[in-house]
Amino acid sequence: xxxxxxxxxxxxxxxxxxxxxxxxxxxxxxxxxxxxxxxxxxxxxxxxxxxxxxxxxxxxxxxxxxxxxxxxxxxxxxxxxxxxxxxxxxxxxxxxxxxxxxxxxxxxxxxxxxxxxxxxxxxxxxxxxxxxxxxxxxxxxxxxxxxxxxxxxxxxxxxxxxxxxxxxxxxxxxxxxx
Amino acid sequence: xxxxxxxxxxxxxxxxxxxxxxxxxxxxxxxxxxxxxxxxxxxxxxxxxxxxxxxxxxxxxxxxxxxxxxxxxxxxxxxxxxxxxxxxxxxxxxxxxxxxxxxxxxxxxxxxxxxxxxxxxxxx
Numbered sequence: 001x002x003x004x005x006x007x008x009x010x011x012x013x014x015x016x017x018x019x020x021x022x023x024x025x026x027x028x029x030x031x032x033x034x035x036x037x038x039x040x041x042x043x044x045x046x047x048x049x050x051x052x053x054x055x056x057x058x059x060x061x062x063x064x065x066x067x068x069x070x071x072x073x074x075x076x077x078x079x080x081x082x083x084x085x086x087x088x089x090x091x092x093x094x095x096x097x098x099x100x101x102x103x104x105x106x107x108x109x110x111x112x113x114x115x116x117x118x119x120x121x122x123x124x125x126x127x128x129x130x131x132x133x134x135x136x137x138x139x140x141x142x143x144x145x146x147x148x149x150x151x152x153x154x155x156x157x158x159x160x161x162x163x164x165x166x167x168x169x170x171x172x173x174x175x176x177x178x
Numbered sequence: 179x180x181x182x183x184x185x186x187x188x189x190x191x192x193x194x195x196x197x198x199x200x201x202x203x204x205x206x207x208x209x210x211x212x213x214x215x216x217x218x219x220x221x222x223x224x225x226x227x228x229x230x231x232x233x234x235x236x237x238x239x240x241x242x243x244x245x246x247x248x249x250x251x252x253x254x255x256x257x258x259x260x261x262x263x264x265x266x267x268x269x270x271x272x273x274x275x276x277x278x279x280x281x282x283x284x285x286x287x288x289x290x291x292x293x294x295x296x297x298x299x300x301x302x
Contacts, residue, residue: 109188
């Protein structure tokens with residue numbers, strides 16, 4: 001009998017992504033526990049992690065962390081492959097693309113707060129478009145746009161400030177001891 | 179460190195522009211919201227189409243008597259009506275496109291219209 005051993009080498013980068021994704025998933029759960037007056041209006045606390053990762057480790061790591069967050073978060077909250085999953089995925093994809101462009105803004109002038117607000121708008125924009133095209137094929141969906149946009153501005157600013165605060169502190173040692 | 183120190187000059191710019199965009203989005207998406215005209219119908223036929231700009235009153239006669247309709251900037255209502263149950267009067271001011279007060283016994287109705295046609299409900 002042959003024993004086949006598939007060895008996966010885990011790099012420090014993998015460990016870091018896993019830890020950061022865990023933090024993001026944790027915040028997603030907190031997010032889901034906060035009561036919301038309207039479905040779709042959520043603080044989006046996990047985006048704080050995305051912003052910190054983007055600034056510290058680059059866009060590629062941010063994509064990994066976000067993708068894992070959407071996947072694991074939806075599994076834990078029980079909406080994997082449900083409409084909410086696709087809304088989440090679309091929003092995240094668009095905000096990552098926006099962040100990919102926005103991070104090239106001159107850092108002296110535009111900080112995490114700008115990135116956070118732009119990402120929040122991209123997020124809600126993507127979700128509204130998907131909802132219009134797929135879930136509720138009627139322009140009535142857009143009646144909620146001003147509310148969502150205002151929420152994006154408020155929560156985007158708050159999350160950006162928290163991310164800026166975290167980034168102002170010195171970087172922690174790479175990963176906790178595993 | 180104060181939170182304000184974390185906001186860079188461009189951040190203020192983005193915040194201002196975003197706030198302006200949110201403000202601007204309200205009339206765009208709630209345009210239903212801006213009531214333009216009131217359509218008064220008598221026996222199902224259009225009796226008058228009124229711009230909701232001036233203050234004015236209309237008397238529409240029906241089989242039971244006269245229905246009095248008041249128009250003010252941005253809104254309209256049925257002031258009095260001879261109908262027994264007074265449903266259309268009790269509806270009060272109508273200000274969003276699509277809203278309608280129907281005085282069925284007297285065969286008079288007032289409907290608010292905006293720039294785009296709004297439906298009560300759609301089934302498909």
